[in-house]
Amino acid sequence: MRTEPVNSERIFAEPEIQARHRPDGSVLLSSAVPLEPYDADLGRPLRRWAAERPGAVLAAERWCGTWERLTYGDALARAEALGEALLRLGLGPDRPLLVLSGNSLRHLQLTLAGYVAGIPVVSLGTAYSLSGGPERLLTVTGIARPGAVYAEDGREYGAALTALAAAVPVTIVGRGPRDEADVLLDALLPTRPGDRLRAAAAAVTPDSVARIFFTSGSTGHPKAVPNTHRMLCAVQQMMRQVWPFLTTTPLTLVDWLPWSHTFGGNHNLHMVLTNGGTLYIDGGGPTPALFPRSLRNLAEISPNVYFNVPAGFALLADELERDSVLAKRFFSRLGLLFSAGAPLPEALRVRMLRLAGRFRGGEVRFTSSWGMTETASAVTSAHLDTDAPGAIGVPLPGITLKLAPVDGRLEMRAAGPTVMPGYLGDPVRTAEAFDEEGFYRTGDAGLPADAADPGRGLLFEGRLTEDFKLANGTWVRVGALRAALLAATDELAEAVITGSGRARVGALAWARQAGDPAAVRHALAEALARFNAGRRTSRRVDRLLLLAEPPDRDAGELTDKGAVSQLQVLRNRAAQVELLHRDPAPAEVILPADHAD
Incomplete structure (x- = not known):
């Protein structure tokens, strides 16, 4: 499939930011551009693209050396079949589906099934399922109370599945069942959608929970963050308004970022789904052991937008400087580079743009944003050209960002339709997470790049706790x-x-x-x-x-x-x-x- 290049002149919308300074020293920042209407739930864009472009590829995964592709038409049919099957197995709004495995087409099909059937999906990273003992896994399971657990390979995830056997009533596997009680995912695909699915789909509202994410828990007890359909659909509309090319150019991503985190599982995956793009699932990652897989994929597929974290860009820059053939392929249709997850060193940004100038003619932009799981990914976007280290841009349309003085710094606090309703089953932490005006306390500090011009955006100043x-x-x-x-x-x-x-x-x-x-x-x-x-x-x-x-x-x-x-x-x-x-x-x-x- 041919990737359409991004028109560099239509990448960024012009920021229009309002600032209101208050007597207590706080500052309220918001976009003067109103948030436009957005889908009520994530099942709607799937149905829309399945009707308009049924043969277009939604996602592809490398399997046995070739790309296995999933079209929008097939994705909807499988989502409805699996949605009906999961409902029959006892899952529903209060009985989520727990996914232990990494990114895959099967993982995606089950996630879409959850969207159309009103079943929240909990994607856990391998830190829970393959590393260490079962304690953290059992902790998050006790909070989420899943009705079923899925693993790509029953043998590979056998220890985790055994640990969950008493807590989760149904085990589904893609392959390699541990015993005869495990349900094969392929056995559920022939299920005919019926009245059960139609009723469940009709009951999905913007406030229904679509995903449940768990924070890392590195500083204590893991926190369950419910993401509603409203949150996930609203943030994608916000991004369409600041990245206008999304409405005219089909997105093509080669992306490894895990769906157990908001960057890969919300920002990137849903950007593809809601805009009718294509996601090539990259089985690599930003480590010396995994990165060769990413290079192999990038040698075959040219993305028009590329997302990564600083560690990944560092490895990529080294390779692109060494391999001009790969660099020509990588930059052939690229319009936008995007880094998040950690501050990007300025020297690395300069290296990537220098490579872009050499192999793409200087048409590539480099940007970033700032957000978190509790805000369904982005709160701000650097949809402006800036060379300031740590630039995270301006609030997205529909977001009000409060800069609140805390110990000599300005904590960034957020309000808007993308902010979570609260931590699942944890009213104490929920109360602590919001200030007296209802703004979510992010714990991150920010600083205006130009105090006289709010349109120049913010600089990330680190975690207050660090x-x-x-x-x-x-x-x-x-x-x-x-x-x-x-x-x-x-x-x-x-x-x-x-x-x-x-x-x-x-x-x-x-x-x-x-x-x-x-x-x-x-x-x-x-x-x-x-x-x-x-x-x-x-x-x-x-x-x-x-x-x-x-x-x-x-x-x-x-x-x-x-x-x-x-x-x-x-x-x-x-x-x-x-x-x-x-x-x-x-x-x-x-x-x-x-x-x-």
Whole structure:
């Protein structure tokens, strides 16, 4: 199938932002452009595209070396058959479907079945189903109370399915059943939709729960975030208004981002579904072990929009600089690059745009947004050209963003149709999550890029909970400092800021590429000296320790999206933190060149 290129002149709508300053020091930001009407539920765009373009490909998955494709017409037929079957098995609005496996066509078919039958779908990452013991899995199951659990392969997920046997009445597998009690998904496809499905579909409203996502739980008990059809449909209309090309150009994505998270499972998947696009499911990811799969897919399929996280863009930039054939293929129809999940180092953004200029003629734009699971993905969008590190753009139409003063910073708080009604089964945390005016407390800090012009958007200032004080009582703004450090040197792939209660700031870091150790140390010492020049103590990095072991996903140091967890790394690597801050500095610690012996 041919991918249509994106017209670069129609990528971004012009931001029109209003700002209202209040006596308490807070600022309310909103778009002057009203939110236009949107679908009432996610079953409607599926039915619409199945009627208008039944033979168009909704999604494809590589299987045995070739692409297996699912058209919109087949997707609707299978969704209705599976929806009827799941209802007969006892699932419904209060008995969700739990999915343990990663992205796949079967996973998608079951998700669409949930949409048309009014059955919430709970997609869990492999951190719950394949890593560690069953405790966290049983915890989330107790909260969601699923009526059935699905696994792509009964043998691969056997331990998790066995752990859930007493808690979940029905087990469905794509292949490899553990025993005769497991239901094969293919056995459900011949089910004829009937009155049960018609009644369930008629009962779906904008406030019906479509998806339930679980936060990582890295700081405590996992929280269940219900996403309603209203939330998920509204955010897609918001994106259509700021990205006008979505209404004229069929989207083609090659995407690995997991459906257990809001970036891949809401923002990207539903952008394809609601706009009649095509999603090529990428079985790769932003790790050295998985990334070759992504390269193979990108060598065959040219996306016109490409989503990734900074770790993925770092690997991709290295390969595109090395392989001009791949670069020509990748950029042949590309119009937009999009990074989220963690702040993107400015040097990496420049590298990707330099490659775009070479292989696409400078027609590619690079953007980002900011949001979270509790807001059905995006709250802001950088639908404007900016080179400011940490730029996250402006509020989307229909969103009111409050900048509320908290300990000398501005917390970003959100209100609008995309904000969750509350945490499932947790009234205490729900009450804590909203302020007295009903704004959701995100816990993220932001700063206007230009105080005199709200249309220039916001800069992400990090998590409020990550910040700490030095021994002298000075606050260290971790998010901003980390972003600035990574932007100042090409030698680092990632960094975690340290120094709580200590005399100076340090960083645990990972090198971008292997090289001569002495040369890397020398380059980093010089880079630290340049970075620190003219900066006060809380904005300097006075010592750095390179880590040989990569972030450990199973230990919670790396999310499914490839982002490093600052707090979890500090917990897990307390011994390295102590080594880093020992006086005098051990030989392993890198000091700025102007402070080294």
